[in-house]
Amino acid sequence: MSQQDFNATRRRFFGQVAAAGVGVAAGVALTSQSFAQGALPELGETEPTAAALGYKADTTKVDGAKYPNHKPEQVCANCNLIQGKDGDALRPCAIFPGKAVQANGWCAAYVPKKA
Numbered sequence: 001m002s003q004q005d006f007n008a009t010r011r012r013f014f015g016q017v018a019a020a021g022v023g024v025a026a027g028v029a030l031t032s033q034s035f036a037q038g039a040l041p042e043l044g045e046t047e048p049t050a051a052a053l054g055y056k057a058d059t060t061k062v063d064g065a066k067y068p069n070h071k072p073e074q075v076c077a078n079c080n081l082i083q084g085k086d087g088d089a090l091r092p093c094a095i096f097p098g099k100a101v102q103a104n105g106w107c108a109a110y111v112p113k114k115a
């Protein structure tokens with residue numbers, strides 16, 4: 001490999017590392033900003049994954065005939081898959097990345113929090 005080839009390869013390598021670093025930094029900044037501002041968009045009941053899991057923003061609206069295991073006291077706020085801060089009305093959920101669910105909502109993936 002000539003000195004010229006080596007220099008060109010080195011420039012390409014460092015260019016790619018710099019570009020990747022900028023991408024990662026931008027992603028981290030966006031994610032942090034989203035959580036810091038609670039800016040996740042609210043999950044819609046008709047979104048395909050939400051509909052498939054019978055998500056309702058209000059647990060009292062769950063179709064008991066379709067989901068006989070549902071109990072009125074089951075809400076996102078006491079589900080083991082909820083994330084974010086206790087007391088917030090809208091919170092992230094492990095099942096619906098990038099979206100926020102209602103604390104009083106429910107879906108068929110509900111898992112009770114362990115005491």
Ligand code: SF4
Nearest residue numbers: 076079081093107110
């Ligand atoms: S998994 Fe739990 S927190 Fe997420 S939407 Fe379903 S019931 Fe709510």
